[in-house]
Amino acid sequence: MDRAFIKTPLGVAKLKGNADGLSSITVLNTDETVTDIVPESLEDAVYQLNEYFQGKRQQFDLTLNPEGTDFQQRVWQALEEIPFGKTVSYLQLSKNLGDPKAIRAVAAANGKNPLWIVVPCHRVIGSDGSLTGYAGGLHRKKWLLAHESPAKQQSLF
Incomplete structure (x- = not known):
């Protein structure tokens, strides 16, 4: 399994994958040395993630293998259908999957998503609009939703 560590605005991200596809992207809470030479199997993922953080990409076109x-x-496939700049509730996601009673199982599967940002689990919120649960930390979820918001907050200064 190939690995690469890249710098993002939210910390160092660890990418894992091979010729069969990208298997995981996780944001780390520790400093890690950024990869000097990215393995060929991860080059496209690194490129697309960098474009995302630069505000130049709203959809990913990668082979995934989680x-x-x-x-x-x-x-996870249902998460990929949530459009950029939009959110859904855990309840709505459960309904979309055909079983509104499976909300806890859906939330648990959402929390085990191994493909940070590419499979946008950060776009799932509580029914009341609250930013509930996020494995990467609520501060990162808030940042990602603001980054994807069509109405950017303007600074007065």
């Missing part, structure tokens, strides 16, 4: 149960895979 490990998870069939149910988790279904949830």
Whole structure:
């Protein structure tokens, strides 16, 4: 499995993958040395993530190869359908998957998403609009949603 560490506005991200696709992207809470030479299998992912953070990309076009149960895979595929700049509630996501009673299972699968940003679990919020639960930390979820917001906050100074 190839690995690369890249700098992002939210910390160092660790990418793992190979010729079969990208298997994980995680943001680290520790400093890690940024990769000087990115493995060929991860070059496109690094390029697209950099474009995302520069505000030049709203969708990813990558071969994904995350490990998870069939149910988790279904949830992660549903997450990919949430448009850039939009959010859905955990309840709505459960309904979209055909079982509104599965809200806790959907939330658990969402929390196990191994592909930070590319599979946009940060776009799922509480039914009341609250920023509930995010494995990367609520400060990162808030930043990502603001980054994707169509109405950017203007500074008065």
